[in-house]
Amino acid sequence: MLDFKVDRDKCISCGGCAADCPALIIDMQAGYPLIHATKEKQCYRCQHCLAICPTGAVSILGRDPAASQPLAGNLPQPDQLSTLIRGRRSVRRYLDEELPSELIDELLATAWHAPTGHNARQINFYVVSDRNVMAELREAAYRGIRENVENGQLPARLSFFRDFVPAWEQSGIDVIFRGAPHLLIATAPKRVAAPEADCLIALTSFELLAQTQGVGTLWNGLAKWTFERIVPQLRSRIAIPADQTIGYCMSFGLPAMAYHRTVQYDAAPVIRIKTLGPADD
Numbered sequence: 001m002l003d004f005k006v007d008r009d010k011c012i013s014c015g016g017c018a019a020d021c022p023a024l025i026i027d028m029q030a031g032y033p034l035i036h037a038t039k040e041k042q043c044y045r046c047q048h049c050l051a052i053c054p055t056g057a058v059s060i061l062g063r064d065p066a067a068s069q070p071l072a073g074n075l076p077q078p079d080q081l082s083t084l085i086r087g088r089r090s091v092r093r094y095l096d097e098e099l100p101s102e103l104i105d106e107l108l109a110t111a112w113h114a115p116t117g118h119n120a121r122q123i124n125f126y127v128v129s130d131r132n133v134m135a136e137l138r139e140a141a142y143r144g145i146r147e148n149v150e151n152g153q154l155p156a157r158l159s160f161f162r163d164f165v166p167a168w169e170q171s172g173i174d175v176i177f178r179g180a181p182h183l184l185i186a187t188a189p190k191r192v193a194a195p196e197a198d199c200l201i202a203l204t205s206f207e208l209l210a211q212t213q214g215v216g217t218l219w220n221g222l223a224k225w226t227f228e229r230i231v232p233q234l235r236s237r238i239a240i241p242a243d244q245t246i247g248y249c250m251s252f253g254l255p256a257m258a259y260h261r262t263v264q265y266d267a268a269p270v271i272r273i274k275t276l277g278p279a280d281d
């Protein structure tokens with residue numbers, strides 16, 4: 001049941017909602033939008049109808065358009081967003097301090113608005129918010145890696161993990177988690193259209209927003225490999241169900257340092273497609 005409602009006092013019959021509906025299930029009838037009961041199943045639940053209505057006349061899924069954030073005047077300037085994208089850096093040194101749980105929840109609530117294939121919205125955010133749990137996870141990870149090394153079971157392509165164990169056990173250098181107090185693991189069911197992409201886009205959104213709050217992040221491929229390839233028992237201990245793909249992992253926390261300027265990469269290789277080659281047939 002979509003609970004699609006139109007406030008006829010506010011509707012100006014512009015047809016914007018019908019034109020924008022990706023599933024093409026909104027019809028204009030006698031000047032007002034309508035979704036036939038037979039078409040409800042095709043709805044993406046994307047709420048474009050609510051978002052596009054200039055007068056806030058359309059409600060769907062029980063949402064009150066007045067509770068949405070207005071966009072006009074509330075978006076960042078292009079140069080600010082560009083500086084954010086260019087200025088974000090991988091943080092590999094963290095303060096031994098926990099972030100407030102409310103801040104983590106706020107970041108995740110917004111990251112949850114990132115687009116997903118076919119609007120699947122099936123991502124799970126597994127988050128370590130307690131640094132004592134992070135410490136336990138860290139110890140278990142290095143112990144598990146050491147056992148793999150001792151048993152000669154480290155996958156050949158991940159043999160470089162061997163060096164991480166003495167670095168941690170003898171020198172306290174945490175190459176995998178970089179001493180971050182928190183870890184975020186984004187997962188999605190294997191059956192959805194684009195599980196990996198969905199997770200990566202959500203984590204990218206998380207990372208950028210985190211930076212505006214002074215929170216540092218690190219894309220953590222080493223953690224992902226640890227959970228998937230080396231110490232899968234940890235995946236079970238975190239209780240990630242077998243039907244889930246680990247999209248990616250991200251360490252985060254308060255940085256122990258600050259970056260003062262953007263870096264200067266070479267120009268992006270942009271290839272303009274001006275002609276198409278001959279068709280195969």
Ligand SMILES: Cc1cc2nc3c(=O)[nH]c(=O)nc-3n(C[C@H](O)[C@H](O)[C@H](O)COP(=O)(O)O)c2cc1C
Pocket residue numbers: 088089090091092218219220221222223
């Ligand atoms: C998918 C992905 C996985 C990464 N995995 C790790 C990792 O496991 N450990 C690490 O220290 N850095 C990791 N990085 C960080 C990259 O090394 C880093 O993004 C790159 O050197 C550029 O630096 P910058 O992020 O500060 O711009 C990863 C980055 C990406 C995008």
